[in-house]
Amino acid sequence: MTLRVGQGFDVHRFSEDPSRRLVLGGVVVEGAEGLAGHSDGDALAHALCDALLGAAGLGDLGQHFPDTDPRYAGADSTLLLAEVVALVAGAGYEVLNADCTVVAERPRLATFVPGMVEALSAILDAPVSVKATRGEGLGAIGRAEGIACFAVVLVERE
């Protein structure tokens, strides 16, 4: 049995387009400013994708889903995440668990976290933890210019 760990990070700035929705971990955060991005801007799903790809030695999200590809314009990032999970499984790895942190000055995410946990755990078919924290006014994230997400995953190959 081989255990491998992977980590992922992503940051997106808030969009100036008022019609963009905030999507994090597959959950629409109603009433919040959306994040800019080629896809739906789900930085949490993207961080998790990179963690999974890293653990399996399969490169990174941009290699598999280029942000210059019109197919991924406005893409639902949970579908990209499901594709990444399939790639990781195809490489012989089973996901054991994932742990994620969302750093957001606003909005308050606590009430949305259980939905993210449920959505992401279902896609990974493994326990996923999501924690939300603030930037304490420090730096770009602290000035609420965007949202940053971190993810760590553990995978196993028999």
Ligand code: MG
């Ligand atoms: Mg991203």
